[in-house]
Structure formats: structure tokens, C-alpha cells
Amino acid sequence: xxxxxxxxxxxxxxxxxxxxxxxxxxxxxxxxxxxxxxxxxxxxxxxxxxxxxxxxxxxxxxxxxxxxxxxxxxxxxxxxxxxxxxxxxxxxxxxxxxxxxxxxxxxxxxxxxxxxxxxxxxxxxxxxxxxxxxxxxxxxxxxxxxxxxxxxxxxxxxxxxxxxxxxxxxxxxxxxxxxxxxxxxxxxxxxxxxxxxxxxxxxxxxxxxxxxxxxxxxxxxxxxxxxxxxxxxxxxxxxxxxxxxxxxxxxxxxxxxxxxxxxxxxxxxxxxxxxxxxxxxxxxxxxxxxxxxxxxxxxxxxxxxxxxxxxxxxxxxxxxxxxxxxxxxxxxxxxxxxxxxxxxxxxxxxxxxxxxxxxxxxxxxxxxxxxxxxxxxxxxxxxxxxxxxxxxxxxxxxxxxxxxxxxxxxxxxxxxxxxxxxxxxxxxxxxxxxxxxxxxxxxxxxxxxxxxx
Ligand SMILES: Cc1cc2nc3c(=O)[nH]c(=O)nc-3n(C[C@H](O)[C@H](O)[C@H](O)COP(=O)(O)OP(=O)(O)OC[C@H]3O[C@@H](n4cnc5c(N)ncnc54)[C@H](O)[C@@H]3O)c2cc1C
Ligand SMILES: Cc1cc2nc3c(=O)[nH]c(=O)nc-3n(C[C@H](O)[C@H](O)[C@H](O)COP(=O)(O)O)c2cc1C
Numbered sequence: 001x002x003x004x005x006x007x008x009x010x011x012x013x014x015x016x017x018x019x020x021x022x023x024x025x026x027x028x029x030x031x032x033x034x035x036x037x038x039x040x041x042x043x044x045x046x047x048x049x050x051x052x053x054x055x056x057x058x059x060x061x062x063x064x065x066x067x068x069x070x071x072x073x074x075x076x077x078x079x080x081x082x083x084x085x086x087x088x089x090x091x092x093x094x095x096x097x098x099x100x101x102x103x104x105x106x107x108x109x110x111x112x113x114x115x116x117x118x119x120x121x122x123x124x125x126x127x128x129x130x131x132x133x134x135x136x137x138x139x140x141x142x143x144x145x146x147x148x149x150x151x152x153x154x155x156x157x158x159x160x161x162x163x164x165x166x167x168x169x170x171x172x173x174x175x176x177x178x179x180x181x182x183x184x185x186x187x188x189x190x191x192x193x194x195x196x197x198x199x200x201x202x203x204x205x206x207x208x209x210x211x212x213x214x215x216x217x218x219x220x221x222x223x224x225x226x227x228x229x230x231x232x233x234x235x236x237x238x239x240x241x242x243x244x245x246x247x248x249x250x251x252x253x254x255x256x257x258x259x260x261x262x263x264x265x266x267x268x269x270x271x272x273x274x275x276x277x278x279x280x281x282x283x284x285x286x287x288x289x290x291x292x293x294x295x296x297x298x299x300x301x302x303x304x305x306x307x308x309x310x311x312x313x314x315x316x317x318x319x320x321x322x323x324x325x326x327x328x329x330x331x332x333x334x335x336x337x338x339x340x341x342x343x344x345x346x347x348x349x350x351x352x353x354x355x356x357x358x359x360x361x362x363x364x365x366x367x368x369x370x371x372x373x374x375x376x377x378x379x380x381x382x383x384x385x386x387x388x389x390x391x392x393x394x395x396x397x398x399x400x401x402x403x404x405x406x407x408x409x410x411x412x413x414x415x416x417x418x419x420x421x422x423x424x425x426x427x428x429x430x431x432x433x434x435x436x437x438x439x440x441x442x443x444x445x446x447x448x449x450x451x452x453x
Contacts, residue, residue, distance in 0.1 A: 046075035047091055049083055051098040051110035051149065054243065054257065054451070055307050056174070057138050061097040063198055064136075064186050071190025080110040081444045085117065085126060092130055093165075095186065098153050099138035102419065104145025108450055109309070112440055114149065118156045128162040135168040136182045146170070165189065173254060174200065203247055203301040205231040208294055209268060218358040219384065222275045223327060224291045225261070225362075227268040231299055237264055240334035241310035241451070244271060247301040248286040256286035257305070259331035259416060259451060263338055269302075272330035272361065310451040312338060315412035318447070319346035321403065323426055325392055326353060328417020329361050331451045335414060340374045347374065348406060350399075352381035352392030352422065377402070393425035400433045407434060412447040423452035 046068050050061035061077040068075035080098075088094075101107045106114035117123070135157075137150020147170045154168045166185050171178040180197050187193050210227040229235065240263055245255040262270035275291040276284030283292065294300055312320075312335060320339060322332040329351060336347055349366070353359035359382065360366075369375040379399060381392045396403065407413070415426055430448070431439050442448035 046073055046093050046095070047083075048075055048077045048095045048097065049080050050077060051080040051096070051107050051113070051153075053099060053101050053107035053109070053309070055305065055309060057097040057099045057107075057136075058308065060136065060138075060179070060182075060198075061095075064095055064097065064182075067183065067186050067192070067195060068190045070195065071187075071192045073190055080113050083113060088117075088131070089126060089128060090130075092132065094131060094133045095136070095165075096133060096150075096153060096157075097136045097138070098150040100143070100145065100147055100149040104143070104148025104152075106149045108443055108448075110149070112444060114152075115440075118152060122159050126160055128157060128160040131157070131162040132165050133157055133162050134165040134185065137168055137170045138174075139170065139172065141172045146172070176200075201303050203245075203303045204236070206269070206300045206302045207231050207298070208290070208296060208300060211291070214272070214361050215353075215359050219354050220274075220326075220359065221277060222291065223361065224273050224275065226271045226273055226290055227262075228271070228300060228302065229268050235264060235267065235269070236304055238269075238304050239306075239311050240338040241312065241331060242307045242334075243305040243451075244269060245303050245305050246286050246290065248289045250285040250289070252301070254285075255303075256284075257453070259328070259334070260304075261330035261333045263334060263341065265341065266337075269304075270330075272327045272333075274327045307451065309446075310414070310416075310449055313446065315414075315447065315449075316342070316344075319348070319406055319409055319411035320344075321348045321350070321406055321411050321413045323350045323392060323396065323413065323415045324417040325351065325422045326361075326417055328415075328422070328452070331416035332414065333362060333365075336369070336375070340369060345374050346376055346411075348377040348379075348402075348411075349375055350379045350381070350392050350395055352383060352395070354382060354384045356380070356382045356385055391425060392422060393429040396426060396429045397433065403430075403433050407438075407442070410447075412449070413442065415448075415450040415452060417452060419452040423450060 048061040048065040050058045052058040065075040065077040099107055135150050135154040137147035139147035139150065150168065150170065158164065169178050169182045183198055187195050206228040208226055209229050212225050213222055214225050215223045238260060242260050243257045244260055245257055247255045258271045258273060260269060261272050262268060273287050273290050276287045278284060310331060320335065322336060324332045332349065336349065339347055353361065366378060370378040379395045381390050381395045383389045383391055415423055417423065439448060
């Protein structure tokens with residue numbers, strides 16, 4: 001009995017201890033399960049949606065997704081063309097990185113989203129009250145409608161009932177302070193505040209090795225073919241469609257973009273640069289420097305910029321319809337040269353300028369490609385060679401049957417050159433020939449791509 005009396009509390013204590021440990025074990029297992037369950041749910045948790053024309057917003061979206069990932073959140077960067085009503089309504093958290101094009105418009109990749117969803121105004125059937133979001137709006141204060149698309153997107157999301165994680169951040173020409181602010185917010189969401197600032201890639205030092213005036217006697221501004229090589233070291237890699245950014249000495253913080261006209265195998269980087277004249281008669285900062293200012297001994301500060309959306313990508317396997325005017329021939333020439341070097345001859349070029357006698361850029365090369373069948377068709381529109389003005393979009397309309405046939409065979413359409421006049425006119429002509437919905441579908445499938453400025 002005594003034994004009983006003395007051993008019983010011990011047993012009881014032991015049992016309590018055991019049950020306590022068991023409970024603690026269960027609690028820990030439950031906690032661990034909860035943590036891993038929320039980690040499993042994370043992949044669907046964060047989207048970083050980009051609306052980009054020349055890749056800047058896309059690049060920032062990818063960096064933002066990586067930053068979220070460093071905090072253990074699985075986030076994915078996706079193009080706005082992949083975002084529909086259902087996905088939007090089902091998403092709990094989205095970061096948007098949106099640039100603005102045209103005159104306050106959406107970039108091409110976001111045109112369908114903007115057209116179908118935003119332009120319809122407030123949609124009472126679309127409940128976004130589940131969604132928490134933030135907008136990084138890229139733009140340029142030189143334009144009247146600064147960050148127009150990013151602002152419109154932000155306002156529309158709020159009207160649909162979505163909740164801002166933090167206020168929209170507007171970025172003027174890649175302003176580093178605004179980007180650091182965005183990075184700080186995203187870092188906070190990820191729970192990591194110590195990531196180093198995102199730096200823009202450094203400029204390389206290049207030298208001009210050849211420069212020729214391509215349109216002597218032209219009624220338009222002079223246009224130069226300019227070849228550059230790195231001042232030291234090997235030529236870096238790029239792909240047709242990519243851009244070169246030049247930092248002009250007179251305005252070093254504001255780089256200007258140029259389409260690359262050559263391919264790396266040619267051993268030099270070539271640009272087609274139109275010498276801009278400002279209203280007061282002074283030359284443009286970058287075009288003036290490249291076309292007339294910089295001498296052989298001068299260093300040109302330049303960096304390459306991948307332009308994923310204007311590369312050939314999957315379209316390398318499709319027939320190509322290349323449409324452009326003026327210096328836009330630069331981007332198209334790079335694409336055509338790549339295809340011709342790879343043995344593809346299903347290339348159709350439609351090119352427009354003013355007068356054949358002065359403005360038939362790269363004439364020898366284009367005529368040789370045509371003669372050898374490397375260009376299946378070469379259609380030219382010299383607007384001032386006849387009484388009535390005739391532009392590249394008019395030639396396109398005249399070739400409507402062939403265009404339908406090429407698109408029917410799976411062709412991709414690439415447009416490069418001026419936004420004013422050419423790109424709008426070509427877009428209208430394409431819409432009239434193919435129908436708006438087919439043109440929309442081509443854009444979404446990456447078979448209609450534009451590098452227009
Ligand atoms: C994707 C893309 C591809 C391009 N490809 C080509 C090409 O292949 N060939 C070609 O000739 N051109 C091309 N351009 C145009 C080119 O980038 C320049 O705009 C053009 O050469 C005129 O620049 P500039 O410095 O000579 O003229 P500037 O008159 O000095 O500047 C041109 C513009 O930059 C802005 N700007 C100037 N100074 C400032 C400032 N201090 N602060 C803020 N903004 C300022 C203004 O909007 C001005 O209209 C392309 C443009 C883009 C966007
Ligand atoms: C042809 C053209 C039109 C543009 N229109 C506008 C505009 O209306 N408003 C604006 O704020 N920025 C405008 N921009 C500036 C772009 O939004 C800005 O350069 C942005 O960083 C580009 O991002 P992306 O590389 O993702 O396309 C325009 C740029 C170009 C080349």
C-alpha cells in the first residue's frame with residue numbers, strides 16, 4: 001500500500017509527462033504540416049504580370065519574381081496576354097509591371113486585355129475583391145500621357161474591387177529611385193529587405209569603324225549606316241531583333257535605343273541611324289553624336305539589350321513577312337540575314353521610303369537577295385515617285401491575297417519603323433485584310449510582332 005501510495009504519483013507524473021510530450025509532438029507535427037502546406041500552396045500565390053513592348057517591363061517582372069522567390073515565395077512572371085478574366089478573378093496576389101506605348105496606350109502584348117476588359121469600363125460581373133495587387137508603371141515624362149496605361153490599369157483594378165498592397169509607383173525613363181522604391185516594397189512582401197539594388201547593366205566602350213551616308217540627295221534627313229566594334233576585347237553576343245542603347249555625351253543619363261542591323265557572324269555591330277534635327281536646328285543628342293559627332297578615336301558608350309519580343313524565336317520555323325520603313329529596315333535586315341544564313345528563303349519584305357533614286361537603302365544587298373531567291377518577294381513603296389502618295393500599307397492592301405495565303409501557311413509578321421504614319425497604317429491594313437480577331441490571335445501567339453518608335 002505504502003508502495004502503492006508512493007509509486008502512484010510517480011506513475012501518474014510519468015503518464016502526464018508522456019501525454020504532454022505526445023501532445024507537444026503532435027502540436028509540432030501539426031505546425032510543421034501547416035507550414036509545408038502553406039509552402040505547397042505558394043506556387044499559385046504570386047503572379048508578376050508584365051505588359052511590355054521592348055522587354056524592359058518583362059525584365060523587371062522577372063527580377064521581381066526572383067526577389068519574391070528569395071523570400072521563399074514561389075512567384076511566376078507571366079505576360080499579360082496570358083491573363084484572362086477567370087485567372088484574374090482566381091488570383092489572390094498579383095504584381096503588375098506595365099509600360100505605356102503609342103499615345104498613352106497599352107503595349108501590343110496587353111492590347112487584348114486592355115481592349116476586352118478595361119475598355120468595357122466597370123464590369124459588375126467581375127469580382128476582384130479576392131485580389132491584392134500593386135502596379136509598377138513604366139513611362140517617359142516627355143509623352144503627354146505619362147504612364148497612361150499603368151495608371152488606367154491601377155484605376156480599373158481598384159474599381160473592380162481589388163485592394164492595393166501599396167500605391168502605384170511611376171517610373172520615368174528607368175528612374176533608379178523609383179525602381180529602388182518598388183524593390184523595397186517587393187522585398188518587404190518577400191520578407192527580405194537586404195537585397196542589393198538592381199543596377200542597370202554597365203555600358204561598354206565601343207568605337208565607330210565605318211560610317212556611310214546611305215541616302216545622299218534625299219528629300220528626308222540623312223541616314224547613316226554605322227559599324228561599331230568594342231574598343232577592346234571580343235564582340236559580345238546578340239540575336240537579330242535585339243537593341244543597342246547608346247548613352248550620348250550630351251545627355252548621358254538618358255540612353256537612346258537603336259535596332260541592330262547586323263548579326264554577330266559579320267564581326268561588327270551595325271546600326272541605321274537617321275540624323276535628327278530638332279526644331280531649333282540643332283542635331284539630336286544621340287543621332288548627332290553617332291552620325292557626325294563621334295570620330296574614329298572617340299569612345300561610344302553602348303550596351304546591348306535583349307529584345308525577346310522581336311527575336312525570331314519559334315518563328316524561325318515559319319515563313320516571314322517583314323514590313324517597315326526608313327531606319328526600321330535595320331531590325332528587319334538582322335532578321336532576314338539570320339534566316340538567309342540559315343538557308344530559309346520564305347522571306348517577304350515590304351519596305352517604304354520616299355524616292356527610289358535616293359532612299360533605296362541597302363539596295364545592292366536587297367536586290368541580290370531577291371535575284372538569288374533568298375527573298376521570295378520584295379515589294380517597295382516609294383511614296384514620292386508618283387503623283388499620288390503610296391505607302392507600304394497601300395502595297396500591303398494591293399497584296400491582300402498573298403498576305404492571306406502566307407498567313408494561312410503559318411507566316412509570322414514583323415513590323416519595324418516609325419509609329420507615326422507607318423505602324424498605325426500597317427496595323428489598319430492588316431486588320432482590314434485578316435480581320436481584327438485574327439490579327440489579335442496572331443499577336444497573342446507571337447506571330448505579329450512590332451518594334452516601332
Ligand atoms: C525601340 C526603338 C528602336 C529604335 N531604333 C532606331 C533605329 O534603328 N534608328 C534610328 O535612327 N532611330 C531609332 N530609334 C529612335 C532613337 O532611339 C532616337 O529617339 C533618335 O535617334 C533621336 O534621338 P536623338 O538623341 O538624336 O534626338 P534628341 O532630340 O536629342 O532626343 C530624342 C528624344 O529623347 C527625349 N529627350 C531628349 N532629351 C531629353 C532629356 N534631357 N530628358 C528627357 N528626355 C529627353 C525626347 O523625347 C526627344 O524627343 C529607336 C527608338 C526606339 C524606342
Ligand atoms: C513609340 C513609343 C511610345 C511611347 N509612349 C509613351 C506614352 O504615351 N507615355 C509614357 O509614359 N511613355 C511612353 N513611352 C515610353 C515607354 O513606356 C518606356 O520607354 C518604357 O520604359 C518601355 O518599357 P518596355 O521596354 O517594357 O516596353 C513610349 C515609348 C515609345 C518608344
